[in-house]
Amino acid sequence: MQAGGRFIVHVTEELILRLVIPQCVLLFITNDLSWETDRLVKKDSWVEQGGYLPLNVSYRLLAGAPSPQQRFLCIGLSSVKRQRGSYLVTTLQSLFSQSSPAERSSMVVVVLLADFDVDWRVATVKEIQTTFPSELEQGQLLVLHVTKEWYPNTTDLKRNYNDEPDRVTFRSKQNVDYSFLIHYSTSLGQYYLQLEDDVLASKNFLTAIKKHIVEQDAKKETWAMLEFSVLGYIGKLYKSEHLPLLARFLFLFYQEMPCDWLMSHFRELLTQKQPIVFKPSLFQHMGTFSSFRGLYNKLKDKYFDEYLYTNPEAEVFSDMSIYQKYLPQNAWDPGEDFFWGRAPEEGNYLTVVFTEPTVISGILVETGSDGKDLLESGEVQLGHSVADTGKDEKSCQEFQSVGTFTKGRFAITELDKNYSSASSCLRILVTAKQSNWVVIRKIRITTEPSATPAGIKE
Numbered sequence: 001m002q003a004g005g006r007f008i009v010h011v012t013e014e015l016i017l018r019l020v021i022p023q024c025v026l027l028f029i030t031n032d033l034s035w036e037t038d039r040l041v042k043k044d045s046w047v048e049q050g051g052y053l054p055l056n057v058s059y060r061l062l063a064g065a066p067s068p069q070q071r072f073l074c075i076g077l078s079s080v081k082r083q084r085g086s087y088l089v090t091t092l093q094s095l096f097s098q099s100s101p102a103e104r105s106s107m108v109v110v111v112l113l114a115d116f117d118v119d120w121r122v123a124t125v126k127e128i129q130t131t132f133p134s135e136l137e138q139g140q141l142l143v144l145h146v147t148k149e150w151y152p153n154t155t156d157l158k159r160n161y162n163d164e165p166d167r168v169t170f171r172s173k174q175n176v177d178y179s180f181l182i183h184y185s186t187s188l189g190q191y192y193l194q195l196e197d198d199v200l201a202s203k204n205f206l207t208a209i210k211k212h213i214v215e216q217d218a219k220k221e222t223w224a225m226l227e228f229s230v231l232g233y234i235g236k237l238y239k240s241e242h243l244p245l246l247a248r249f250l251f252l253f254y255q256e257m258p259c260d261w262l263m264s265h266f267r268e269l270l271t272q273k274q275p276i277v278f279k280p281s282l283f284q285h286m287g288t289f290s291s292f293r294g295l296y297n298k299l300k301d302k303y304f305d306e307y308l309y310t311n312p313e314a315e316v317f318s319d320m321s322i323y324q325k326y327l328p329q330n331a332w333d334p335g336e337d338f339f340w341g342r343a344p345e346e347g348n349y350l351t352v353v354f355t356e357p358t359v360i361s362g363i364l365v366e367t368g369s370d371g372k373d374l375l376e377s378g379e380v381q382l383g384h385s386v387a388d389t390g391k392d393e394k395s396c397q398e399f400q401s402v403g404t405f406t407k408g409r410f411a412i413t414e415l416d417k418n419y420s421s422a423s424s425c426l427r428i429l430v431t432a433k434q435s436n437w438v439v440i441r442k443i444r445i446t447t448e449p450s451a452t453p454a455g456i457k458e
Contacts, residue, residue, distance in 0.1 A: 055248055057180050060145045062113065062125045066188065067139035072106040073206060074189030078177040079197040080115040087198035087286060088124065089131055094201045096135060103206040110142045110185050114177040121145060146180050152254065160256060168255070175254035175262065178233070183247035187240055194236045198286055203446060205282040209237065212278050224270035225263065228282040232260045235283040242270065280334055311445055313355040317393040320348045323437070331440040339440040340373070348430040350440060353386060353394045357422035362446035363402070365410040365428060373439040374408030377432035383425030396425035
């Protein structure tokens, strides 16, 4: 429009996005349970048959494009502008970097930018596009927004539990955010994993999740939610067929209580009476400042293991004097248990004998507890040709050193570049006598990504 020789341009968010981020795809999806072709939902889904509580919402797809094929896992994150700090990009980097190429092709991460600040959304989309171009192009990452008009009232609500009004508003809107996010994610994956925007992932978490699903399904017990973190709404896994119900449940009771309380009620309504929690945890809360008021938040999951590799089956032996029930096997198996031996002599060992020969790409060994009972001098070896030792033990006939301990810790990656053949044993060898006892807290290895476990479809 021209006025007084000047042009007046009405600037909208869509215009800003097109000008600042021209490659951004803007897609408006109206979702009214007719489930048009824009939505990737199975045609035999009960949702399509209608007759259920409508959940009308329109989505803006700010970056990425949905894949025409359903993935194994859809991961959902909701993010808002924080007063202090930002962890979203770091969280996404952790999810992708801790996954192998095969794992990344089996998942899609959906991010709902749930803040109504236009400038923040534009800047965030631009940063995501700069940092994750290949993930966006390959349909592994989608970025969404829902405008304010689709939200119910979130102010002047009843103060359940005597919460302050601003806290009630925050948690009520968060419930609606999750409802919209889950609603969109229906059928993007066989399973849906809920995370927050300030977490770190353990190595190969997707493979670990597949393994636990197979184990759980083999029990022939009903389950509605599997938990891979003990904190809040982090690491909660659902079957995709339950997502339409979960989205509506969160929307119906959005003002009643926090989302992590609602999820427990939802689980029980689907007849899973007790939580099913897997340890070690696959995800860790890393945010220092909360998205609510920017308050300091020191929550940590004590069961998190960043180096949670899916160790293959193995037997563990040691000639060190064992203290009580702190057996050698504890250091190999998942969990908080550990091996504890009395003062070792030079030449003492702890040997892991694999059930099947394994190509090892990485090794992590951590010893000690609170700076005490460290292995002061030792090396890690790989062995071949399993044989009985005659002492009700197994070992390998020959070993090759791959490195030594530094301050009680050993870590190595890309080991398969120099040791490409399969190993049958891993041995920790004590190379000097010490007066202190020794704690071996964990032994974790990475292997070449294995085929999909039986019972799981890609």
